[in-house]
Amino acid sequence: MDRAVLSERPPKPAAAEACSVSAVVDGRRSIRRFLDAPVDRALVEDVVRRAARAPSGSNVQPWAVRIVDGERMDALRAMMRRLRAERPEGEPLDPPYQPPAGPPPEFQRRRLRNGEILYGALGIDRSDAAARAAWNEENFQFFGAPAGVFLLMRRECVAWQWLDLGIYLQTLLLLFEEAGLGTCPQADWAMHGEAVASFLGVDPAFRLPVGVAVGIPDLTAPENRIRTERDDPLADDPDASPPPPGAFPC
Numbered sequence: 001m002d003r004a005v006l007s008e009r010p011p012k013p014a015a016a017e018a019c020s021v022s023a024v025v026d027g028r029r030s031i032r033r034f035l036d037a038p039v040d041r042a043l044v045e046d047v048v049r050r051a052a053r054a055p056s057g058s059n060v061q062p063w064a065v066r067i068v069d070g071e072r073m074d075a076l077r078a079m080m081r082r083l084r085a086e087r088p089e090g091e092p093l094d095p096p097y098q099p100p101a102g103p104p105p106e107f108q109r110r111r112l113r114n115g116e117i118l119y120g121a122l123g124i125d126r127s128d129a130a131a132r133a134a135w136n137e138e139n140f141q142f143f144g145a146p147a148g149v150f151l152l153m154r155r156e157c158v159a160w161q162w163l164d165l166g167i168y169l170q171t172l173l174l175l176f177e178e179a180g181l182g183t184c185p186q187a188d189w190a191m192h193g194e195a196v197a198s199f200l201g202v203d204p205a206f207r208l209p210v211g212v213a214v215g216i217p218d219l220t221a222p223e224n225r226i227r228t229e230r231d232d233p234l235a236d237d238p239d240a241s242p243p244p245p246g247a248f249p250c
């Protein structure tokens with residue numbers, strides 16, 4: 001058998017790890033304010049590389065990654081301030097963010113609830129469009145994070161490879177969580193994907209679907225203390241036992 005197929009590392013028992021997968025999955029949340037402290041570039045690179053253990057259909061690994069920090073981050077932020085002033089509507093999204101016929105009602109409900117929780121924590125009233133818009137601009141500054149990770153994918157990829165990219169993304173988020181770093185995945189970067197990819201000197205064969213803010217979480221910030229809700233994924237499975245009373249939404 002080809003040597004490369006055989007792992008030389010013995011399997012590690014989960015109990016030997018400092019924290020369980022369950023604890024990391026449960027503990028992760030989107031972080032939108034960071035301490036003014038740099039993160040170790042070597043650690044970010046290590047996490048990005050280890051996340052490549054994520055599975056993908058036929059193992060095509062349809063992702064490529066760019067890390068931005070330090071002076072390059074300062075330059076990106078300056079570029080984004082200019083760009084947002086010039087072109088706040090961004091580039092047309094491909095594929096579109098919503099289904100052409102509009103989002104299903106449960107998506108709408110969850111989206112509204114999510115906004116209620118986040119803007120409630122921030123003390124921004126639903127009717128205060130100016131405050132919401134100002135907050136939204138923070139997306140394009142990586143919420144002040146010292147590092148940003150952009151995921152790239154070849155343009156010809158179809159839905160199956162987007163599925164793979166999502167698995168890579170979650171693996172990345174969980175490994176950062178395990179390393180003690182906070183993250184926020186941000187599809188908003190796709191609104192300026194072409195401009196950012198060009199700033200980064202990315203091969204035009206690739207698109208930029210998502211950026212991830214990375215840094216040390218400011219745990220005093222109310223926006224970092226929220227816990228977003230989840231519905232029961234088995235709610236429509238007639239064979240599933242009912243969840244314990246009061247378990248959902250959780």
Ligand SMILES: Cc1cc2nc3c(=O)[nH]c(=O)nc-3n(C[C@H](O)[C@H](O)[C@H](O)COP(=O)(O)O)c2cc1C
Nearest residue numbers: 028029030032114139184185186187188189210228
């Ligand atoms: C693919 C993807 C794109 C997202 N894009 C944004 C974004 O552009 N801006 C933002 O503030 N949050 C963004 N989020 C974060 C979601 O709002 C967040 O994951 C969701 O509300 C659940 O909260 P939690 O991450 O704290 O569990 C994104 C999340 C994912 C998975």
